[in-house]
Amino acid sequence: MFRFISCLLIVLVFFVFSMGTYNQAYALDKEIKEEVIKTVKIAAVMYLISRASDLFSDSADDKINGDVLQEDKQVVTSSSNSMSLDDKVIVIDPGHGGSDPGAIGVQGLKEKDINLDIALRLYELLNNKTKAEIYLTRDSDKFVSLNERSSFARSINADIYLSIHNNADDTGWQHGTETYAYYTTAKETWALAWYIHKNIVDKLGFLDRGLKADNFHVIRETPGINSILLEIGFLSNKEEEAILKKDITRERAAAAIYEGIVEYFTN
Numbered sequence: 001m002f003r004f005i006s007c008l009l010i011v012l013v014f015f016v017f018s019m020g021t022y023n024q025a026y027a028l029d030k031e032i033k034e035e036v037i038k039t040v041k042i043a044a045v046m047y048l049i050s051r052a053s054d055l056f057s058d059s060a061d062d063k064i065n066g067d068v069l070q071e072d073k074q075v076v077t078s079s080s081n082s083m084s085l086d087d088k089v090i091v092i093d094p095g096h097g098g099s100d101p102g103a104i105g106v107q108g109l110k111e112k113d114i115n116l117d118i119a120l121r122l123y124e125l126l127n128n129k130t131k132a133e134i135y136l137t138r139d140s141d142k143f144v145s146l147n148e149r150s151s152f153a154r155s156i157n158a159d160i161y162l163s164i165h166n167n168a169d170d171t172g173w174q175h176g177t178e179t180y181a182y183y184t185t186a187k188e189t190w191a192l193a194w195y196i197h198k199n200i201v202d203k204l205g206f207l208d209r210g211l212k213a214d215n216f217h218v219i220r221e222t223p224g225i226n227s228i229l230l231e232i233g234f235l236s237n238k239e240e241e242a243i244l245k246k247d248i249t250r251e252r253a254a255a256a257i258y259e260g261i262v263e264y265f266t267n
Helices: 002-021 030-058 111-129 146-155 187-204 238-244 247-266
Strands: 089-094 133-136 160-167 177-182 208-214 226-234
Touching: 089 111, 089 146, 111 133, 111 160, 111 247, 160 247, 177 187, 187 208, 187 226, 187 247, 226 238, 238 247
Parallel strands: 089 133, 089 160, 160 226, 177 208
Antiparallel strands: 177 226
């Protein structure tokens, strides 16, 4: 089933782009094009589900113990052996920055500031507790283009690329944590996404919105790198904005990401 879905996805993607390339010779009307694109998206979702199924079935005993971790009053970082990170190159990417504020909360909290704060805390944890090479795409409130971010990760042959974001929607009632990877990314990337996502949900107590696939530039343009994009909470939700405004929340978020990385490499 997995091989069938993979082949179907590849054929459909090739078909769509072939139609775009030779649109003068093989003109498709708008409705047919939309149906083809819709089919590609369905195939991509089936592909993701198949990968996720493999991930959980292959390592259910090691990865899931069925128990919900209890939230401590204080932030506790993993005591697991992190030696396996010593030769890794990790890029932490605080989304937005400078002239690009990202989402702006109901009470005025700016996404770029929350992203950077969590990223800096994570940087300190990884630097202090591992011998991995850690890089930030920005360490202050400045604008960095998407292309600069992805190009940097590729130029240093990063093993992991973590893009830290917070979410927003027009309704104001959406809430929770979701984690993204590219549609056709490697199984190992989905495993990393699962470990980090699970730890964030456990530590912050936000709604688990699950792992998702999308076409975001920074996860699409970093092939060969375990690249994920985190949407930790919704700034458009008044309650979650208030929680994200607290230092302890951002410390817990950083600790959760750190622990997810360590668990990924030590399990």
